[in-house]
Amino acid sequence: MTARPAGLHRLRRLVAAVTLLVIWQVCSAAVLPRVAPYLVTLLPAPLSVFVAFVDLARSGDIVAHVLASLKRVVGAFLVAAAAGVALGVAIGWWRGFGDLVDPLVEVFRPIPPLAWIPLAILWFGIGDAQNMYIIFLGAFFPIVVNSIAAVRGVDRTLVWAALTLGGTRWQILREIVLPGAFPTILTGLRIGLGVGWMALVAAELVAASSGLGFLIEDSRNLLFTERVLVGMILIGLLGLVMDRGMRALQARLVPWAVAWR
Amino acid sequence: MSLLARARVLTLPLAFMALWQLTSGVLVPSLASALPPPSKVLADAWGVLASGDLLVNVAHSLWRVLGGVAAAVALGIPVGVGIGLSPLFEDIVDPVVEFLRPIPPIAWIPLGILWFGIGDTQNMFIIFLGAFFPIVLNTIAGVRAVDRSLVWAALTLGGNRRQIIKEIVLPGALPLILTGCRIGVGVGWMALVAAELVAARSGLGFMIQTARYAMVTQRVILGMAVIGLLGLLMDRAMRWLERRTVPWSMVAR
Numbered sequence: 195m196t197a198r199p200a201g202l203h204r205l206r207r208l209v210a211a212v213t214l215l216v217i218w219q220v221c222s223a224a225v226l227p228r229v230a231p232y233l234v235t236l237l238p239a240p241l242s243v244f245v246a247f248v249d250l251a252r253s254g255d256i257v258a259h260v261l262a263s264l265k266r267v268v269g270a271f272l273v274a275a276a277a278g279v280a281l282g283v284a285i286g287w288w289r290g291f292g293d294l295v296d297p298l299v300e301v302f303r304p305i306p307p308l309a310w311i312p313l314a315i316l317w318f319g320i321g322d323a324q325n326m327y328i329i330f331l332g333a334f335f336p337i338v339v340n341s342i343a344a345v346r347g348v349d350r351t352l353v354w355a356a357l358t359l360g361g362t363r364w365q366i367l368r369e370i371v372l373p374g375a376f377p378t379i380l381t382g383l384r385i386g387l388g389v390g391w392m393a394l395v396a397a398e399l400v401a402a403s404s405g406l407g408f409l410i411e412d413s414r415n416l417l418f419t420e421r422v423l424v425g426m427i428l429i430g431l432l433g434l435v436m437d438r439g440m441r442a443l444q445a446r447l448v449p450w451a452v453a454w455r
Numbered sequence: 456m457s458l459l460a461r462a463r464v465l466t467l468p469l470a471f472m473a474l475w476q477l478t479s480g481v482l483v484p485s486l487a488s489a490l491p492p493p494s495k496v497l498a499d500a501w502g503v504l505a506s507g508d509l510l511v512n513v514a515h516s517l518w519r520v521l522g523g524v525a526a527a528v529a530l531g532i533p534v535g536v537g538i539g540l541s542p543l544f545e546d547i548v549d550p551v552v553e554f555l556r557p558i559p560p561i562a563w564i565p566l567g568i569l570w571f572g573i574g575d576t577q578n579m580f581i582i583f584l585g586a587f588f589p590i591v592l593n594t595i596a597g598v599r600a601v602d603r604s605l606v607w608a609a610l611t612l613g614g615n616r617r618q619i620i621k622e623i624v625l626p627g628a629l630p631l632i633l634t635g636c637r638i639g640v641g642v643g644w645m646a647l648v649a650a651e652l653v654a655a656r657s658g659l660g661f662m663i664q665t666a667r668y669a670m671v672t673q674r675v676i677l678g679m680a681v682i683g684l685l686g687l688l689m690d691r692a693m694r695w696l697e698r699r700t701v702p703w704s705m706v707a708r
Contacts, residue, residue: 206546214551236569293460298467304690305683306645308561309660311652312667313675317489392559396649399564407562411653414565422565430558437557 215240238420243427246420255409260428262404263394266322267436270329271390275383278334282341282382283375287367292342299338307332307393315401325397325405332393333386340382344375377444377451384440391433406432491673496680499673508662513681515657516647519575520689523582524636524643531587531639532632535594536624552591560585560646568654578650578658585646586639593635597628630697630704637693644686659685 222239238246250256285292285299307328318324348371356366398407406429413421444451472493480492487495503509537544538552560581571577601624609619625632651660659682666674697704 203542203546206543207550210547211550211554293463294467297464298471301468301471302683304687305679306648306686308645308649308652309663309679309682311649312663313672313679316667316670316672316675392561395559396561396652399561399649400652410562410565414569417569419566419569422569426558426562426566429562430555433559434557 235417235419238423243420243423246418247424250421250424256424256428259404259406259409259425260432262402263398263406264432266325266405267329267387267390267394270326270394271333271387273326274330274333274337274386274390278337278382278386279341279379282338282379283345283372285338286342286345286375287371296342299335303335303339307389308396311397311400314397320401320403324401325394328397329390329394333390336385336389337379337382340385341375341379344378344382345371347378348374377448380440380444380448380451384437384444387436387440388433391429391436395429488670488672491676496673496676499671500677503674503677509677509681512657512659512662513685515655516651516659517685519578519651519658520582520640520643520647522575523579523647524586524640526579526583527586527590527639527643528636531590531635532594535591535632535635536598536620536628538591539595539598539628540620540624552588556588556592560642561649564650564653567650573654574656577654578647581646581650582643586636586643589638589642590632590635593631593638594628597631597635598624600631601627630701633693633697633701637690637697640689640693641686644682644689648682 218237219239219241222234222237223241226234226237247256281295281299285296310328310331311324314324314327318327352370352374353366356370361369394405395407398405399411402408406425410422410425410429413419413425475490476492476494478492479486479490480494500509534548534552538549539545563581563584564577567577567580571580605623605627606619609623614622647658648660651658652664655661659678663675663678663682666672666678
């Protein structure tokens with residue numbers, strides 16, 4: 195394969211994306227109303243989506259929904275991170291504890307967080323507690339599993355070297371295992387945040403009266419398809435920003451682990 | 456595994472079950488409506504098994520997964536191979552993929568309902584979206600990981616583009632394509648539950664949601680367990696398929 199100039203590459207991508215947007219705009223705004231007017235509600239033009247976004251932004255609705263969603267994600271994620279890392283490290287580090295507790299984790303892990311939604315509604319009703327519980331479940335298991343793998347993947351020779359030099363168990367855990375496991379633990383946190391975000395949307399679709407998931411479901415009921423699209427794009431964008439943020443954190447905190455990936 | 460190790464694996468799950476049975480069955484009977492004891496869940500399992508309800512819902516869910524994943528495979532592998540092989544195709548399609556990829560399949564549910572109404576098509580569309588992106592991304596990675604010297608060797612021996620794709624690129628990318636399918640099935644299964652919760656008249660997601668409305672909590676828990684179990688089984692089946700078809704790549708892991 196020949197090397198291609200980066201400029202041409204970028205230009206072609208831009209042209210392709212703009213062309214697609216223009217085709218969509220023409221189809222939805224000019225062709226569809228004439229050919230099949232009833233379909234216009236189903237696929238609003240990009241410009242009307244943008245107008246809907248501006249409207250929602252002006253009224254402050256968007257900010258309120260985004261804040262409601264973010265508040266839930268951050269709260270539940272912090273709990274899941276604290277509990278998940280602690281449990282994962284304990285399972286990975288203490289063999290006896292791991293042999294005992296790991297099977298219980300494996301019993302619950304295959305149940306997708308979304309399958310908990312009806313039960314969680316029965317337990318917590320509709321609102322923050324239910325949503326946060328679902329996000330917690332989504333984030334918790336990737337964090338636990340990665341923390342276990344992280345601790346078990348720490349280089350044995352380093353542990354033996356520390357033992358030879360007279361290190362206590364506690365010192366080895368603090369000075370060798372935790373720093374050695376940190377990169378993979380961070381990866382688990384990043385994956386957990388991603389799954390948690392996806393779970394939030396589902397929880398809000400069914401059981402919330404605020405947040406982005408509620409916004410798209412509510413707009414669907416009212417046939418505001420433009421708003422559904424605004425909400426979807428925002429959900430995708432915020433998920434992407436969170437993922438990029440976690441990656442940037444990894445690059446800063448554990449550059450050696452990111453470099454060879 | 457030795458007998459002792461096996462006993463140790465079962466200890467905590469069994470203790471958990473016993474505690475659960477004891478708490479909501481005997482000690483705090485008022486808990487039983489929010490968290491019915493395992494015995495009640497089992498009794499309900501027997502009931503829905505005997506009436507055939509469970510099997511019908513399982514069959515509907517599996518049918519949707521099959522349809523959605525099949526569509527994702529049929530579309531995802533060609534798109535992935537195209538992006539992996541052709542810079543022009545990549546420049547045209549990749550921006551769209553990268554724009555749509557961060558949107559979780561679940562966020563498509565309301566739009567999916569508007570487009571397809573309630574039922575199989577909508578559910579399959581959501582599963583399709585869940586499975587499509589992992590398959591495309593893994594196919595791209597698989598195609599790019601194919602050993603260049605093999606391609607050059609085939610070119611030297613006079614192979615044409617079609618032959619190279621069929622004989623070298625696809626077999627070389629197969630391990631990662633299969634991994635993509637396995638991940639895709641997992642994400643698709645998760646998306647299915649959400650889609651059925653909101654927009655279906657059958658299936659396991661629908662079963663637990665209606666059981667919730669009717670306050671039949673034991674059926675909610677039963678449905679959750681079946682969902683978890685089927686997800687696990689599908690994952691195992693896909694891993695088995697990987698071991699069978701591309702054993703060399705499993706050894707390297």
